[in-house]
Amino acid sequence: MALLAFHNITKRFGSLVANDDISFSLDRGEVIALLGENGAGKTTLMNILYGHYTADEGYIEVDGQKLPAGQTDAAINAGIGMVHQHFTLAENLTVLENIMLGTESLWSLGQKRAPAKAKLAQMSKDYGLKVNPDARIADLSVGERQRVEILKALYRDARVLILDEPTAVLTPQEADSLFKTLKSLTKEGFAIIFISHKLHEILAISTRVEVLRRGKIVGSIETEKADRKLLAEMMVGRTVERPVLEQMTIGKPIVELEDVSVEDKNKDTSGIPKLNQVNLTVHQHEIVGIAGVAGNGQSTLADLLSGLEKPDAGTFTLLGNAVTSASPADIVHRGVGRIPEDRHSSGVVGEMMLWENLISEDLRHAPVSKAGVLIDRKACLERANKLIDAFDIRCEGPEAETKLLSGGNMQKLILARALSPQPDFILANQPVRGLDEGAIAYVHGQLLAARKRGAAVLLISEDLDELFALCDRIAVMYHGNLTPSYDAKTLTTAEVGLMMAGTNHSEQTHSENTNHSVTTNSGNEEQPHAN
């Protein structure tokens, strides 16, 4: 008998079918990978198993016993433990308090902390999950918090461990140590359900892969028989082709920054300018990439180019006209399409409807607006429907709440809003962060199509593979300084990596194909060529 079995689980949110007739089972010692794109229904299924949601149809059996639906305590008692993607820990409380919650009767007059602490210490030792029981969660690193989540489940004698995108927040080293832990757990007879859309992880850790697409199980395969390409195809439903960069001749300059500086107005910090004499030109038919470790001024550069900041010194020229005051509405109207860094906090208003978010950058002009003051709802809905079709935004309709969209679909909405007016300049700041393969290919395809059409694109990213795949030229930001841009074909990843750490790249080896004024940091000239 299987340890755990799903029988015909169906779950709907409104008219969206998140899980559609899902059945599979799981035995001791198995590691099942649930593979699927964002929004495929992986987390929903696990939330049903753990009792956060109640399935509309179907049931779950543990050891042949039917699991009561929609009760987390029943799931815990049946030996199911879940490590949520967004950790369910109270930051102001200690590790021990977080773990002990729910383990004692609520009506007992005191807590037995000492035995709990001893049990926790023993478990920490047995499973190699080191953690200080008296530390506040807020003081722990992300990797440590995840350990607490795993310990929380083990403390309740879990036999089935669900891990929802466990590596999304971990450094490579932390992920390795997690995998070691998981392997030792399976040896002890635990069953693990591992949710991910990272193929190499799934190949490394799982024994069997269940592939979900649009709420349905579309395939089930022993990991031994699978490879990357096959899994990717099963997940996306078609062959994913990485778009290629066509050769093109650049047109006239669209965006020109000349010796632009932005001061740090916050007196608490060091007073180093956020942007220091930055020079940058982006032409028609080209994509320029900005590499750099997060926090080196990329977001200030993005704010400047999207009209949220104005330069304290230097000139910012857009399509031949100087930009002097900061006004995002003005910038957008002058032909800039913006894909912001954090789609949740500055891209969309989650509580508002799709069509409202789609018009939010263009409120004062027809067809959105009648006479500049009234919103033409009918025209907006029409436009929203068109964009939903054109950009393949999977949703319940233009009047659905935006926060219900998956990450990829939310990004498509932002692309629809930014790209549909055919902007001359596109500012894409981390446009594929947190997206799955299919959505990444889609976003990249859109950027390349814009380049082909004649737009100038600035791509800010921390992912070097992305930059090398898409960019004609790459420049690096470091401590508010921007290096000159280099032809991407003549650069290597290692060279960019060194520039990201502040090592100067000797300009002579790569002749610039643009009219940049090259500033040289004289102190670093003797440094060896980065190779």
Added chain:
Amino acid sequence: MMDILEILVSAGFWAATIRIVSPLILGTLGELICERAGVLNLGIEGIMTMGAMSGWMWVYMGGDLWTGVMFAAFMGLIFGLLHSIFTVYLGLSQHVTGIGITLFASSLSYYVYRMLLPDATTPPKIEPFQVYEVPFLSEIPVIGEALFSQTPLTYLALILVPVVWYVLYKTPLGLAVRMAGENPMAVEAQGINVLSIRTGAVMVGSAFMAVGGAFITMSAFDAFFFGMINGRGWICIALVIFASWKPGKALIGALLFAGLDALQVRAQQTAGALIPYQFFLMMPYILSIVAMVIMARKASYPKALLVPFRRGERT
């Protein structure tokens, strides 16, 4: 200046402070319990009025004092339940609901009072709680008179401070309440019903508030009249912030406010001829604002305060 010092060392001043602090302690503890579970209860002013009216009315109608207190607490539970139906189960705005509860509960109190006693012109009186002198302890000079010659409800309020602290910090139930105010999802993920925890906390907290109100009509005075809660509920809300949501600090804050109040009454008598009395009336509030500004900067509020928890919804 000498006069102020004289006031500060007099037993009468300290006794008055402890008397004034009792309803504040009860109200502040009640609000603190609600907020620790993640629910702001702006119904406090109305719930205190309801407690003041219902407890007093119970006794006026022939009930005895302690069952009157219990009746007031029961009314607190009912209004706490009402508040949680809207804020916890339906997830509506805690601000709007709280103001609504205050308007509803206080108006209903006056309405019921008028309905039951239509002919009363001067407020009728009851026989209130009497001072209970704790044997031996009350004979200690100054401290004895201040702390141990009080009415039983004052002792109750003072005892409840460590009790609430113990429950919140030393029991599984208290842990669940605090966790519900920090991250309700963490509570749910451990198999505990967040909605029950929050409802329970709001109901018990409201019962505390109602008893605080009852203290005013059944212990400090012997009658119920219009506007007698007089903003004490709002003071309690400020005190919770002042106390950084900690019971011990809540006691200190309440004592500070009550001390200033007792001081201003006495200062009015000595310096009232020179300075208009309104300045003295203002004093505790102004000093509270100053104290708030200083203390609240470091306050770490419950992370999930004001955030409704909706089960089974897609986030």
